């Protein structure tokens with residue numbers, strides 16, 4: 351028998367309880383043991399819940415119960431969740447988490463603690479929701495030197511952009527729909543400002559390149575400035591606007607990472623990733639390009655990944671499952687300003703002025719554009735080179751084009 355305690359009975363926590371119950375026979379068959387939900391920690395009361403006998407309000411009940419093998423942390427944030435995760439690991443319990451903020455900010459220390467205690471700290475659900483991506487990257491692709499990992503890492507923003515592109519909804523209407531569907535974070539600014547994607551690219555970069563990268567190192571831009579005009583111009587030249595997180599291995603063992611919206615060519619498989627779906631692609635020196643695709647948010651998809659981790663631990667609770675990386679070294683972080691891109695520019699002015707500043711450009715057009723509005727794609731250049739040329743224009747929007 352393996353005993354599980356869930357911390358937080360929100361969207362993900364309640365989904366984990368549901369999957370453990372719904373698939374209990376299968377889980378027992380696959381692990382050779384019964385996996386029992388023993389406790390659920392939440393400050394709220396759930397008198398009508400089918401799990402009502404499991405609820406406790408005091409974490410020390412779980413911490414001090416020697417029968418608890420696995421603690422599932424779905425509280426979110428990096429305060430209470432950090433305290434409970436640290437205490438659970440110190441008490442010799444393995445921890446499974448969907449909490450990307452905690453892993454991105456304290457992952458190195460928590461992994462060190464897990465090593466010290468000989469227990470596992472697993473967080474497959476923290477990136478890509480239900481997509482199996484962390485384990486394949488670290489196990490199945492372990493024979494590769496990876497040069498880049500990139501992806502659509504936030505379901506809420508992908509849902510918003512898709513609804514703007516397909517249904518012509520405003521940003522606010524599409525955000526409301528995403529919140530109603532339970533995709534958004536409690537504070538949606540973490541989604542729309544790109545912080546959630548930033549935390550996920552930090553975790554991917556740490557696993558792929560072996561060193562902790564903190565979210566404050568990663569330049570991050572969300573989608574709040576994207577308008578229907580930008581969506582239309584992108585569409586006119588065969589591109590979709592997508593929020594991407596990217597991490598690249600640079601010369602000298604340096605790593606570069608950033609989060610920003612991009613124009614992605616319709617021919618790139620990432621352009622076909624719509625609604626709440628996420629996709630993560632990686633490039634390895636043996637495998638070439640691989641892509642992982644699936645539901646990046648939502649109750650049961652995320653619970654699916656959490657339960658996969660629980661099963662991994664339950665098969666043999668005495669053997670620590672690896673997730674490991676080295677401490678952060680800020681001198682090994684390369685600013686993304688060295689990267690070159692073609693750029694999409696929307697401005698108020700004349701094409702003649704744009705040509706005078708940029709030379710060769712690709713003009714874009716859309717129906718219903720106001721007089722004086724221009725849009726174009728530039729040749730390839732760095733951000734600094736772009737900014738120098740933009741000084742001649744009244745710029746409204748600037749977006750990278752993914753090569």
Ligand code: HSE
Nearest residue numbers: 504505506534535647
């Ligand atoms: N708010 C997140 C998203 C949830 O929309 O992707 C999954 O991490």
